[in-house]
Amino acid sequence: MATVELGDGLTVSALGFGGMSLTDVYGAVSDDDAFRTLAHAVDSGVTFIDTANVYGDGRSETTIGRLLKTRRDEVQLATKFGIVGQGGVGQRGVRGDREYVREQVELSLARLGTDRIDLYYQHRVDPVVPIxxxxxxVKELVEEGKVLHIGLSEATGDEIRRAVSVHPIAAIQSEWSVVSRDVERFVVPAAREHGLGFVSYSTLGRKWLAGLLDHNDLVEGDVRLNISRYTPTNLAYNKPILEEFLQIADEVGVTGAQLALAWFYTKGREFDLPVVSIPGSRFAERVSENLAGVDVELTAQQVERLDTLAARIRGHRSAQPQLVSSARE
Structure with missing residues (x-):
């Protein structure tokens, strides 16, 4: 597995693993099955594990903690703080005050069973507490050795600039995919300007770009039920775009998931920005499939065709559009 140096000297595997999938958010999964998939990822060369305190209300961190008991030095561990409230997706708030930060880092460290977090993200920017x-x-936690690097998730270009005035930032996280390119306007340039790496979630469009998402298969609690892009109406509207995307995948000789990853890493090189995708999965075979997408090479013509898709997509990428960077730029 190749490595990528993000910002602030943090080096991680070129492909990461998203810990949200270790919970029931995309369908039921047992703790043992989740653990086996996670272990398979690390066995296969993935060293960057990215989770958050709210994933499964701590369940994801607890499962990762099982792995860390014997393999802590093999991985770069990222987790997040900031999203609060369990009233359901779309009803959550955000906290960024010092008391909350210090409370949550201790809870995360306990669930993870470790004394340090390699990358600690502010999951969403608090609209009340200045960044x-x-x-x-978080800088205090770095000074205490509990956190090694600081990250931001869904921060705007201006918020990135304000944050780095306090402490170096290793990475900015947001969705950046063939069907979601709003970050290219302000976030990506700010990341380049200040030496951040970019970590992309939902690079596969939450399974849609793999051609494996059917709205009828979504059960209560699935996060996609709260995202307008995945309503039956919008899935039907966007279906011809998906068919065009999968046709290109067939021409390249890869799966939809692999094409989505190939496009993303191509964009990283195009923007001269260190990038890492963190697709999660409940299934070991999907992890292996994703790994094979990192080194796929696309022609300029294929990239040009893929670049046209995002502007045609209907529906927002987030369940809480007001909290993502594009709403505040």
């Missing part, structure tokens, strides 16, 4: 104050609180 300088939040990063200042």
């Amino acid at each position: 300088e104050e939040t990063i200042g609180a």
